[in-house]
Amino acid sequence: MIIAMEPQATEEQIQAVCKKIEALGFRAHTIRGVERTVVALTGIPGQLDPEEFESLPGVAEALLITKPYKLASRETKTEDSVIQVGLSDSPVTIGGQELAVIAGPCAVESREQTFAAAAAVRQAGARLFRGGAFKPRTSPYTFQGLGQEGLEILAEVRQEFGLAIVTETIDPENCNQVEEYTDILQVGARNMQNFSLLKRVGRSSRPVLLKRGISATLEEFLMAAEYIMAEGNYNVILCERGVRTFADHTRNTLDLSVIPAVKRRSHLPIIVDPSHGTGKREKVIPLARAAIAVGADGLIVEVHPHPDMALSDGFQSLHPEEFESLMEQITAIAGVVGRTTARSTPAPSAAIRE
Ligand code: PEP
Ligand code: MN
Numbered sequence: 001m002i003i004a005m006e007p008q009a010t011e012e013q014i015q016a017v018c019k020k021i022e023a024l025g026f027r028a029h030t031i032r033g034v035e036r037t038v039v040a041l042t043g044i045p046g047q048l049d050p051e052e053f054e055s056l057p058g059v060a061e062a063l064l065i066t067k068p069y070k071l072a073s074r075e076t077k078t079e080d081s082v083i084q085v086g087l088s089d090s091p092v093t094i095g096g097q098e099l100a101v102i103a104g105p106c107a108v109e110s111r112e113q114t115f116a117a118a119a120a121v122r123q124a125g126a127r128l129f130r131g132g133a134f135k136p137r138t139s140p141y142t143f144q145g146l147g148q149e150g151l152e153i154l155a156e157v158r159q160e161f162g163l164a165i166v167t168e169t170i171d172p173e174n175c176n177q178v179e180e181y182t183d184i185l186q187v188g189a190r191n192m193q194n195f196s197l198l199k200r201v202g203r204s205s206r207p208v209l210l211k212r213g214i215s216a217t218l219e220e221f222l223m224a225a226e227y228i229m230a231e232g233n234y235n236v237i238l239c240e241r242g243v244r245t246f247a248d249h250t251r252n253t254l255d256l257s258v259i260p261a262v263k264r265r266s267h268l269p270i271i272v273d274p275s276h277g278t279g280k281r282e283k284v285i286p287l288a289r290a291a292i293a294v295g296a297d298g299l300i301v302e303v304h305p306h307p308d309m310a311l312s313d314g315f316q317s318l319h320p321e322e323f324e325s326l327m328e329q330i331t332a333i334a335g336v337v338g339r340t341t342a343r344s345t346p347a348p349s350a351a352i353r354e
Contacts, residue, residue: 001040001041001048001053001064002038002041003017003039003041003061004060004062005036005038005039005058005060006036006058006060007035007036009058009060013056013057013058013059016058017053018039020053020056021041026042026043027041027043027230029071029229031071031076031077031234034079036060038076038077040071042070050063063075067222067265068223068226069219069222069266070226071226071229071230072222072225072226072229072236072266073265073266074265074266074267076267078267080095080269081235082095083236083237085183085207086127086164090162092164094207095268095269099296099298099299099334099339099341100127100237100299101126101127101298101301101341101342102129102166102271102300103117103124103128103300103302103323104117104118104121104131104303105131105303105310106275107131107143107145108131108132108133108145108146109146109310109311110153111153111156114154114157117129117131117303117304117305118157118161120303120323120324121303121323122162124323124343125327125331125341125342126163127164128163128165128166129154129158129166130167130186131150131153131157132145133145133147133151133154133168134167134168134169134170134174135168136190137312142312143312150167151177151178154167154182155181158183164183166186167182168185169182169185171191171194171196171197175200175204179204183207184237185209186208186211187201189211189213189214189276190213190214192212192216192220193213193216193220193224195227201233202231202232202233203231203232203233205233206235207233207235207236208228209271210225210236211239211273212238212239212240212258214244214252215243216243218265221238221258222266225238225268236268237268238266238269238270238271239270239271239273239300240258240291240296241272241277242254242255242278242279250277250279250283251276251280251316252278252279254272254274254278254291256272256294256296258270259272259294259295260294260295270296271300272287272288272296272299272300273299274287274299274301275301275302275313275318276316278316280315281316281317281318284322284326285322285326285329288329288330289329292337293333301318301323302317302318303317303322303323304318304319307319327343328343331343331344
């Protein structure tokens with residue numbers, strides 16, 4: 001259930017609603033929108049009478065949410081969520097007008113490789129940097145990441161290049177270590193239904209990039225986001241990274257139709273990963289273009305200074321000059337769909353136009 005407050009409701013009236021919810025054994029979530037504040041109530045459903053809340057001062061209406069996901073639903077919050085991350089002097093937003101572009105290697109392999117990737121992606125217009133220090137690999141005999149050393153290299157990248165960092169956390173204990181170093185916690189596709197990890201990142205102060213599971217339906221995907229939000233962390237960024245189908249011309253089948261489907265059901269931002277979504281370098285730019293055209297809020301793209309020497313996912317990693325071209329192309333498409341990138345030229349001011 002959600003309790004929508006009157007636009008002029010006072011802070012005390014909002015608090016009184018929260019207290020009543022808690023006294024009934026539920027959790028209260030205060031969601032402040034542009035037009036109205038909503039208090040959402042989560043917990044194991046029981047008999048609840050909306051009228052009990054509608055009689056409280058400052059309450060406009062109490063509504064039952066029909067979808068199984070409540071906090072992630074557009075029924076709870078009608079306007080798009082814009083998530084702010086990174087360094088306080090130059091914050092980056094995800095879900096706002098500017099597209100969020102996260103770029104970097106699949107894995108942090110060395111300081112030299114990571115710095116080279118960071119310099120290239122920053123120059124091309126990315127504001128966020130990706131790189132795994134802990135890699136959940138299909139085979140236990142392949143490179144598993146540099147661990148703590150990798151996190152320290154990422155911290156240096158943030159300092160040196162002013163890029164916000166996105167890196168993966170693989171289990172609840174590991175999260176204690178990773179959250180100290182990263183601006184956004186990434187939950188990988190294989191962990192989308194690792195409920196103890198979802199609850200743990202839900203208690204973090206860092207925004208979470210939640211990748212869609214390899215065979216997850218849209219409802220399962222949004223319910224995974226709900227697990228995080230139910231713990232009090234509302235800063236969830238969804239990521240479509242391809243699902244498993246019978247098709248074998250690509251590594252996964254990038255489901256771009258999920259973007260408008262998510263936009264209809266949820267206020268959360270959603271970005272696209274055309275690297276894991278295709279698994280093939282030559283398909284990354286075309287699918288990145290399509291993702292922006294279809295309404296994605298940004299991209300996460302693998303870029304390596306020497307893809308042929310990459311310790312993981314070299315086949316799908318872009319060369320730096322290809323990433324530069326991707327940025328140029330999506331900047332053009334962004335203009336058509338009412339978005340911008342860090343490379344967009346600002347519209348000339350009225351004074352200059354005259
Ligand atoms: C990654 O982004 O490096 C990764 C492992 O992705 P996914 O979890 O989508 O496979
Ligand atoms: Mn990868």
